[in-house]
Amino acid sequence: MDRLPTIEDVARAAQVSRQTVSNVLNTPAIVKPETRKRVEVAIRKLAYRPHASARRLRMRKSSTIAIRLDPMTNGISGALLDRFLHALTEQADARGIRILLFTAADPAAEIEQIRKLRAGADVDAFVLTATFHGDPRTEWLVEHDVPFVTFGRPWGVNDMNNPKHLWVDVDGFAGMREATLHLIDAGSSRIGFVGWPSLSGTGDDRRRGWQAAVEERLFPGDGDLAALNLSVEDLLEDARDAVVALLESDERIDGLVCASDTLALGAMIAAASVGRSDLPIIGFDNSPVGQAIGLSSVDQALDEVARGALELLLGETGGDLVRRDAAAAGDTRHRLITPHLVIRQPLRLLAPDAVSIPTATKNAVGNHRNGKESQ
Amino acid sequence: MDRLPTIEDVARAAQVSRQTVSNVLNTPAIVKPETRKRVEVAIRKLAYRPHASARRLRMRKSSTIAIRLDPMTNGISGALLDRFLHALTEQADARGIRILLFTAADPAAEIEQIRKLRAGADVDAFVLTATFHGDPRTEWLVEHDVPFVTFGRPWGVNDMNNPKHLWVDVDGFAGMREATLHLIDAGSSRIGFVGWPSLSGTGDDRRRGWQAAVEERLFPGDGDLAALNLSVEDLLEDARDAVVALLESDERIDGLVCASDTLALGAMIAAASVGRSDLPIIGFDNSPVGQAIGLSSVDQALDEVARGALELLLGETGGDLVRRDAAAAGDTRHRLITPHLVIRQPLRLLAPDAVSIPTATKNAVGNHRNGKESQ
DNA sequence: ACTCAGGATTTGAACGATCAAATTTTTGAA
DNA sequence: TTCAAAAATTTGATCGTTCAAATCCTGAGT
CATH class of the missing domain: 3.40.50.2300 (Response regulator)
Structure with a gap:
């Protein structure tokens, strides 16, 4: 077999239909234990994994979060983003979410990149770092209803209570x-x-x-x-x-x-x-x-920051569903991490x-x- | 319109068929200049971008390269990976390639992650850093015919001339x-x-x-x-x-x-x-x-390293196609960058x-x- | 006017998964 | 035993794109 195994291959091997295999993977509770076993064996034998793109296409979500890699290495504390990124990737992995990188020279370019990634349905949500007063990025994101969370609280008074602006920050x-x-x-x-x-x-x-x-x-x-x-x-x-x-x-x-x-x-x-x-x-x-x-x-405590960011975006339960309406995101719209x-x-x-x-x-x-x- | 515009929407707006729009995007040469103009206008007007997952599904490639985020911040030089990552992301972006992150505690875990990403058709190729003598990762990758390039030359004598092992390194x-x-x-x-x-x-x-x-x-x-x-x-x-x-x-x-x-x-x-x-x-x-x-x-000169890595993987021309057979990858299987x-x-x-x-x-x-x- | 080559465009099928609805099987009570 | 309800499973449609093949034009040559 020169191509990756599909759900159909597994179904054939386990003598069931596509959908049953899909159920074993997504809602195992509704499939009879006996058949489930059989399917699981077939999955293992073929080393099957669902095709990520196919799944994303059907589900209409990418399970991917993008973050901009800061161009400037901030002197000695430069590794800060590095460590945050690591924590974020780890936390995201545990939730079945992927982290995608992009670069941009300035806020305008970043917005353009976000627009592109968004229009291509490449990513579901964004994590922004190094926010500043009157940040045009957050404005744009709120305006266009793109899910995002910032590492760094909004310093403008207005933004502070905007329910669409989720943020995590360290309590300096x-x-x-x-x-x-x-x-x-x-x-x-x-x-x-x-x-x-x-x-x-x-x-x-x-x-x-x-x-x-x-x-x-x-x-x-x-x-x-x-x-x-x-x-x-x-x-x-x-x-x-x-x-x-x-x-x-x-x-x-x-x-x-x-x-x-x-x-x-x-x-x-x-x-x-x-x-x-x-x-x-x-x-x-x-x-x-x-x-x-x-x-x-x-x-x-960057791992806590990363966890907080993902919780705000995806909800406590860690499901892989991005909630668009902030109202569903739990009690709070932000986390203040104590260092x-x-x-x-x-x-x-x-x-x-x-x-x-x-x-x-x-x-x-x-x-x-x-x-x-x-x- | 509450969903992203599809190629069909563009087609309707430009009074042409799906495929013509697709051609404008992928093989503009074969479409009559007049129609092309019309389609391009429609694309701009609707801010259309092809759905990445759909395209990947059809094309059977992800246009994504994965790299492991090193768990250890190597003391003072820790930002090295950080800067390499930045260069890599920038170079990749220019070629329409995305960079995906993952983490792993040790080589075995990394191999497992690679296997998963690979089986899910999530990524086309991998960039490995911090290679060492007798590295099990490169062995596995060669064995399973997964395209990859290492930042760091293979120090084992045997690996050095393995045509499947592409590498870039700095001439220390x-x-x-x-x-x-x-x-x-x-x-x-x-x-x-x-x-x-x-x-x-x-x-x-x-x-x-x-x-x-x-x-x-x-x-x-x-x-x-x-x-x-x-x-x-x-x-x-x-x-x-x-x-x-x-x-x-x-x-x-x-x-x-x-x-x-x-x-x-x-x-x-x-x-x-x-x-x-x-x-x-x-x-x-x-x-x-x-x-x-x-x-x-x-x-x-990490930007040169990054460029070299991508050139080895994708070919000089910067096309978005990953070449599997090293023979097609140009003259050399490696680059030695002079710092x-x-x-x-x-x-x-x-x-x-x-x-x-x-x-x-x-x-x-x-x-x-x-x-x-x-x- | 008619044919034919060629370019330009359109149509049907496929990529691999999930959803929604239809169908079959099992269960449990009358 | 019978039948309805519930559980388990299957089938058809769909996500948005590109490929392959079919169709439609256009203009030159006889």
């Missing part, structure tokens, strides 16, 4: 607050925050988490919060320079929390270069680089007054492969 | 040799190599590149090569410790080339910690982290005897966004 506020509280519990009493210019909703959210923890436990004086609050682009150098300046201007600082691992790494370098290698620093993203270098960080703090023993970039690393220090260095989570 | 030898020659041209005369234990073909290949350059230009003495040749796991810490030891035991070392950016970063830290921040170091992979930190590195050295101004981890970074140094720090390639 909670994550940063936990990180800050951890430092306070460990003895820090003057903690700085390194974040981004307040254009991004994500950055502001994380900043507020730091601020909340500081206010509820450290009772900062007038102007303290402003003095401890840095805003720089997500670049290693910028963070390093800003943190060097901060540490030199304020000797009492005994802890730093950062809006990203990139910033945190910059901060580590800065701390080391002003002789403060001991300064506790916590980042955000739990990036591979952070892991390699022993950086404590807030982990985004978890991962504490690590930092790898000292260098001991300030030792030319080589003393054995004692060396042994104290934690292995990045068993960073344990707090709480 | 050439890359490492170029990096070493670059250091020599810049004045280095005693260059160490930091690589992996010689189990991996890839690592050995890169090591030989260093060795070749050193032998042809620096005429090393007896035992020199062995003394300058480090082998450690691909871990920051291991690399750091090994390099610290090397630098302390041999003061004359004035350059390092490394088999990965992870190792190179470890080496940078080591160099800084023994007061040799100035030591020129070149890595391999051109990872985002390396970019952020100003690490010179050998770039794998390019990217030189950057390193970000000083810290100036050994300055507690803060002097302005002069600061200005000399290169911006990672415009690293320029050599040659």
Whole structure:
């Protein structure tokens, strides 16, 4: 046999009709156990699997979700999408859903790609990442009634309550607050925050988490919060320079929390270069680089994000049916995932007054492969 | 109209038959220009796109290539697959091919996944990454006559000439040799190599590149090569410790080339910690982290790798037909891509005897966004 | 005017599955 | 034993496209 076996081949082999074979596969309950057995044997013997395209054509759904592969590798946290993709693919596989990739240089191109994929009935739904304020993509999708979910909440006030806009996001506020509280519990009493210019909703959210923890436990004086609050682009150098300046201007600082691992790494370098290698620093993203270098960080729990996204799109039960009407999608239209703090023993970039690393220090260095989570 | 337009709708709108519309799309040459115009207008007006599943069913091919998303984020170079995936998706899109993802914990599970995808006629061909010696996957694929291409050459001698095994790889030898020659041209005369234990073909290949350059230009003495040749796991810490030891035991070392950016970063830290921040170091992979930190590195030219992979699978012309018989796939069964050295101004981890970074140094720090390639 | 080649277009069948309805078999109670 | 209801199975139609063959034009040659 030079072609793949069809349902007809199985039917012949099991002495039943097409439909019975189909039933064994889709609604086994309604077929007599005896015949079912026979069919199952035939299926195994022929190594039969239903032809995906044929099934999709008949069912009028593709059981495929598309996601855009971000063109920019966001510096150090670049692997974020990578890990999310992995989690998404795994979760989707468990539900019999496939993940399809596409690329686009800008939002307009992405919309065009979505239109094409959609018109070709290639995919049922889309997962969008890196949403931003006034995102034209979500607008278009809602307008054209295309099922989608975003990783990242809509920051516009209007969109927030649009029942057609499903979203999953990580609770940056909670994550940063936990990180800050951890430092306070460990003895820090003057903690700085390194974040981004307040254009991004994500950055502001994380900043507020730091601020909340500081206010509820450290009772900062007038102007303290402003003095401890840095805003720089997500670049290693910028963070390093800003943190060097901060540490030199304020000797009492005994802890730093950062809006990203990139910033945190910059901060580590800065701390080391002003002789403060001991300064506790916590980042955000739990990036591979952070892991390699022993950086404590807030982990985004991407598998939970992925699961949440699929649940919103497909329903809790995991059926392979995409629900068009948001009303059927369960109670909520969104998920806010609480991230978890991962504490690590930092790898000292260098001991300030030792030319080589003393054995004692060396042994104290934690292995990045068993960073344990707090709480 | 609540359903997507079909070819029949277009036919009606253009006053022609199904088949004529089909011809306009697939073999426009055989349809009279006048009618063609009319059909094209109708297509545009209805925003029609052929139903992908229907077409695939009829054509008996899926125009889809699957690739496994690697479960392990390989430390710092993790984004490698990420970038390859992006390049692959872009190249595939240009040829009307879709990229499908799947995951698997181990080779056996991967084979099972491939079997399923294949049996469901879901995909036409596979791209394999991270091949290794005696890889059971390639064996299985060859055995079952499934079209595939590997990113990574087959290291077994037998497989090397198997005409069914198409592969693309990066010429690690050439890359490492170029990096070493670059250091020599810049004045280095005693260059160490930091690589992996010689189990991996890839690592050995890169090591030989260093060795070749050193032998042809620096005429090393007896035992020199062995003394300058480090082998450690691909871990920051291991690399750091090994390099610290090397630098302390041999003061004359004035350059390092490394088999990965992870190792190179470890080496940078080591160099800084023994007061040799100035030591020129070149890595391999051109990872985002390396970019952020100003690490010179050998770039794998992943878009060329992706293009090569698709060319081998689909033929140069870019038609959307997967050729089963390797004989038709052109002259060669493989591509060896020459990587390019990217030189950057390193970000000083810290100036050994300055507690803060002097302005002069600061200005000399290169911006990672415009690293320029050599040659 | 008539034929014939050739191009242009249309029609019927198929791809492999599921749905809806029809048919056959089994069950259970009168 | 009989018959209706329920369960199990089968048959015909359909999803939207392309292939293969049939049909319809068009214009040149006699």
